[in-house]
Amino acid sequence: MIEKTEISRWRLSSDVGVHRWRYLNDEELARSPGQTDAERYLLGLELTREEDKEGFPRTSRSFEQAARAGWIFYSRLQLPEGHWACDYGGPCFLLPGLIFAMYISDTPIPDVWKPEIFRYLSNNVNEDGGWGLHLSGESTVFGTCLYYVVLRILGYSESTPLLSRARECLMSLGGAVGIPQWGKIWLSCLSLYGWDGVNCIPVDLWILPSWLPIHPSRWWVQCRVVYLPTSYLWSNRCSKPLNPLLEKLRGEIYDQPYERINFAKHRNTVAASDRKRSLTLLLRFFFFIITFWCNLLRPRWLLRYANRRVSDLMKMEEHNTGYECLAPVNKAFHMAATWFEEGSKSERLRRHRENVEVYMWMGPNGMTSNGTNGVQVWDTEFSILAAVEAGISDDPVLSPSLHRAHEFLEKSQFRDDLDDEFRQPRKGGWPFSTKSNGYIVSDCAAEGLRAIIKLQNEHSYPKLIDDSRLKECVDTLLLMQNSDDGFASYEKIRGSEYLELLNPAEVFDRIMVEYSYTECTTAVLTALAKFREHYPDYRASDVNRAISRAYKFVASSQRDDGSWYGSWAICFTYAAMFALKSFETVGQQHNNNKGVQKACKFLLSKQKDDGGWGEHHSSCEERKYIDHEKSQVVNTAWAVLALIYAGYPDPTPIQRGLNFILTRPQLIESRQRPNGEWLQEAVEGVFNQTWSHDWLSELQVLFSYNGPRELQISLSSKTERDVVGENHRSYDH
Structure with a gap:
């Protein structure tokens, strides 16, 4: 029997979409009105109405x-604020990063999390005892090693059946020496891998002239924000001091004594189970040159200068996202870097600690980390569009939920741009999850625009968002069209696809720069067309040209067999x-x-x-x-x-x-x-x-x-x- 908490004590709170799962103590439970249908559903508990029960007779329904x-x-x-919540996890590197960051920074891990994380990993383990890159994947060194270390940090013994089987699987895959780059970084931060075995991530990149084609500002934002804090960690060889647990782990995750491993020889070692792509010869040459520069030639004053630049950029990201950061991967690296830079009592670290739980998700199978802090805005937009197109938006019985969704979108719209040299203009747009996250996404902005117009202009919902705010969204979307006529995700394409030759991640492809997508392009095209129906005189030539170009991109993206490749589902x-x-x-x-x-x-x-x-x-x-x-x-x-x-x-x-x-x-x-x-x-x-x-x-x-x-x-x-x-x-x- 797997240990678990008392599920009826869990509650989900939301503050302008920011979710936090709380576990009620006895006093709080006595005052609580009970779990809502949403909470019970998300936790996998039975709902309470007769029609929810198994065996309730089916009736034939029209469409x-x-x-x-x-x-x-x-x-x-639907949550009271008007949006919907859901699990959004899956990759093996989300949860471990947050747990490692908490452990490194001496942040207490709540006791109620521990059995639920254990239960989650027990419920999702593969038959061979390991875990894959994602929940549906075959076992990898990446997933198996990271989750094993997580469980040991949470206090579970190496002799626990789940852990002993995981260790057997890890040994069968060659041990931790073949873990991919992101795993090498985390293990090095934990003093479980030698920094000599991690290919260089120099802070020097961030002080290069921004006009250079390899400057990080030209990278895709999800790549850029990860390699910002990791450049600090690598350049300063940040490692948590050894303690008895870490000493023991050194002897548990390798198939040879830790002291005998020449980590420098394993910079490019990646287990066959994990490798999705090989590093290019150009990148290996780049690593050789930069490693030589960093280790032998770079003056200390330049390292200090680059460190300050990276630290300032990290602080800007933290400030602009309320210390949530873009997603849990860079959030965890930021948190670890903050501890190494400022210690355990800094105000920055306190703010980071307060915002770890926005990523932690409690579900039917236990607790994990979401891939972002949610998908609140995206789901709300499509829910509105679904209801409108299904013809139920004017139903007096059903429309109250749409009024709440409408109000949530109004609160979630960006009303300003950021003072950040690397960020895409966002005023008038919408994010993927919450306003606090701070990042505009092209299709989220577009679907938000379309949903609002349908409600306010076509179905007489209150005009919560006035015309000027809709026009601001259009202005921002028009800035996001790429030279290939399509629309990307977070930003315009800033770099050449040749930058993929410098992709250092062995398990991810096409991560170095933005790309135009059929899905994002369609979202913007349809939103601009809907806007044009109601505001035909506003920037008419620009809107018409953008629609024409977007259609051209979608048409040209069709394959010879008539299909289109989907990147987001x-x-x-x-x-x-x-x-x-x-x-x-x-x-x-x-x-x-x-x-x-x-x-x-x-x-x-x-x-x-x-x-x-x-x-x-x-x-x-x-x-x-x-x-x-x-x-x-x-x-x-x-x-x-x-x-x-x-x-x-x-x-x-x-x-x-x-x-x-x-x-x-x-x-x-x-x-x-x-x-x-x-x-x-x-x-x-x-x-x-x-x-x-x-x-x-x-x-x-x-x-x-x-x-x-x-x-x-x-x-x-x-x-x-x-x-x-x-x-x-x-x-x-």
Whole structure:
């Protein structure tokens, strides 16, 4: 029996979207009104209504009734502030970083976290005793070693069955010597690896002239913010002093005595189980030159100067994000670097300590770290769009939840730009998660704009956001279009793709610079088109030109087989939904566009015998469509939406996908439970090509039968964007 806390004591608080799980003591529990439906659902506890219980009789529903039932259930899970919460974890390097940072900085780890982290790792361990890069992945040195060290730090004995099996797995993979770069950095900070075995991350890069093509300001932001604090850690050889536990760990994670390991020979050693890509010869030459410079030539005064520059940049990131930082990976490195630089009693470290828990997530299987501090804004935007397109936004019974969502988006809009030389202008835009996080994302800004216009301009919701604020969003979006006509995620593309030749991460691909994406480009295109409908005179030529260029990018991104590669979810069905929405927006459909015809042909070739679609997450890594063994509700919804946007003339495949033929078992409707819920199925999200993340979409596939379009499905797929891999949005994407 795995130890766990008393689950009924957990409560989720929210402050303008910032989540914190709290464990109530006896006095607090006595005063508490009890857990909400949202809290019980997120913790995996049974809900309390009769229709929630197993065995409650099913009733046949029309599509409109199914949509209504789905929204009623979904609104029960809405938090009082108007948004929705969800698990957004998965990668093996999120939780360990936070635990290591707390341990290094002498920050107490709450006792109630320990059994829940143990339970989470027990529930997600592979059969061989290890853990992968992500929850769905085969065991790696990266995952197995980091989680093993976490469990030892939490106080669990090496003889505990979970740990002994993990150590056996680690030894079978060659031990910790072959851990990838990020693991080498953390182990070095813990005095469990020699800094000589970590390829150079010099602070000197940050004092180079910004016009240089390799300057960090030109890197993708998720890469940039990680290598800022790690450059300080590497350049100053920051290591926690040895103690009895660390001494023991040195003898537990290697297959040879620690003292005999020549770490300098293992800078490029990465276990076969972990390596996704090899370092280029150019990068190895760069490492050789810079290591020689740092170790033998660089004067001490220059190191001190570069350290001050890096420290100032770290402080700016902390200030601009309320000490949350962009995501848990750079947050943890910042926290460790702060302790090494300023000690355990500094004000900076106190602020960091206060904001660790915004990433910790308590769920049915235990506690882990989310990949960001949530997906609050993104989910709220798509929830609004789902309700509007499903035709329920004006229903007096259902609309109160939309009014709350509307209010949350108003509070979450950025009202200013930051005094930060590296940051993209953000005024008028929206973030992925919370306003406190501070980072604009192109598609989040676009979907927020579209959601607000639909509510305020088309459905007479209160004008919480005036026209000037909508125009500010448009101004900011227009600044984000790239020279290739597309839109990237956080920022405009600033560097050449040749910078990928200097990618030092062995497990992540395409992380050095921003890229334009079909999904982001479609979001901006459709938002600008919606804005143009209501404000035709505002920057008309700029808006028209941006829409035309964006469509050109989407059209040119289509593959020869008619498909599009999706970077932010799984994968080809997801991208097709977005791409064909772009085509529809500019009047291009099956009856007048060969590209649309090819896209429909591709989608129909993947439809399964039961009428559904099922795509495996390995499609993202392999970059080709790979069938899932079973049809998936979410993939089916995406594919059907794509066919509807395409104006596909034959309703049969659409009807099959939606189970419109009532005389046979129905894929989507029959999977809806009596209370309106859809259960989670396989992982639906991926980014950076190798991280998987779930979309809590079982609740958000809302559909209706609606006149001239015959069938409208409105999908608001709530992201856990868990993370299996490699394609921007959070290192935590």
